[in-house]
């Protein structure tokens with residue numbers, strides 16, 4: 455098993471270090487090699503996704519990523535922004551299916567921003583399309599038109615792009631509670647009218663899965679009002695970006711939300727759903743659990759090692775039950791720990 459490890463920027467190196475320790479402790483035949491992605495790569499090479507990283511990522515079975523970005527690169531030209539490196543690797547590796555599970559661990563019921571009875575037992579899977587939509591649409595740019603600055607992006611999807619992500623959602627739902635909610639904005643955007651049409655067509659291939667549709671603004675509201683109505687939510691790149699951050703708070707913290715970004719053959723990139731958290735970077739206080747849980751997803755999806763994935767997830771549940779909490783999920787009476795000590799606790803539980 456060959457893993458390309460990309461610590462990235464901000465808290466990235468801190469949280470990746472803990473996930474790497476956990477993987478090493480499992481005593482699997484894993485080869486790990488580190489490379490640069492994001493702002494650190496721009497500083498070292500001028501490119502957010504340098505050739506050497508591309509070579510390693512293409513040759514690896516899976517990629518484990520911390521996070522990229524930070525205010526020091528905000529004024530860089532577009533092509534030298536850290537986030538371009540992330541979009542570049544997702545596109546190059548064909549990682550069109552982004553799975554973002556939002557699961558509430560019972561121990562964190564009070565860390566959720568919602569009332570315990572509204573979130574108890576919450577287990578949603580957000581399936582986000584990751585290589586299309588307005589993120590990648592042409593034309594885009596900022597120009598002067600009619601004497602003033604004009605910014606523009608283009609939203610587009612082909613029906614095959616929509617169908618393949620819908621199938622990922624339906625297949626996932628078959629192994630869960632057999633409900634798919636497809637989220638769009640068909641009342642306004644033609645691109646998402648096509649999304650809805652293709653969702654309905656694809657739904658006919660899965661008569662044993664219940665398909666519903668929801669406009670994205672209502673979906674944002676329903677997630678907070680009654681999140682347990684959802685099983686699998688499937689949506690486009692931009693709506694999925696926003697809804698998954700929203701869903702993360704239902705589980706207590708974005709520091710708990712892992713993700714898998716998969717191609718058609720389950721080659722994958724695994725990363726926490728959160729960013730580089732510049733406000734807490736370098737302080738040793740970031741929650742490493744989303745990254746550790748992303749490593750578990752890697753073992754499950756790319757390496758089909760359910761046993762090892764389960765061992766990591768059980769260890770995470772155990773440390774939460776033991777009362778270990780980083781600042782983002784802390785509540786009085788619990789044991790407040792930093793990034794390294796949380797990693798130590800997971801290792802001990804393993």
Ligand SMILES: NC(=O)c1ccc[n+]([C@@H]2O[C@H](COP(=O)([O-])OP(=O)(O)OC[C@H]3O[C@@H](n4cnc5c(N)ncnc54)[C@H](O)[C@@H]3O)[C@@H](O)[C@H]2O)c1
Pocket residue numbers: 465469520521522523524525537540708709725726727728729730731732733734739740741742744782
């Ligand atoms: N996948 C990625 O690499 C990714 C994802 C999102 C944002 N970003 C980038 O990260 C930078 C910062 O973005 P942002 O501030 O909007 O979002 P962010 O997710 O980095 O941070 C949002 C808030 O959540 C907190 N937070 C995030 N992860 C945490 C963790 N593990 N433990 C504890 N608290 C945590 C942060 O401290 C901050 O208060 C930007 O440059 C952005 O483009 C990268």
Ligand SMILES: CC(C)[C@H](C(=O)O)[C@@H](O)C(=O)O
Pocket residue numbers: 523537540541695727729
């Ligand atoms: C950093 C950014 C490009 C990225 C996205 O928008 O996809 C991030 O927000 C995410 O959720 O992974």
Ligand SMILES: [Mg+2]
Pocket residue numbers: 695696699727
């Ligand atoms: Mg995001």
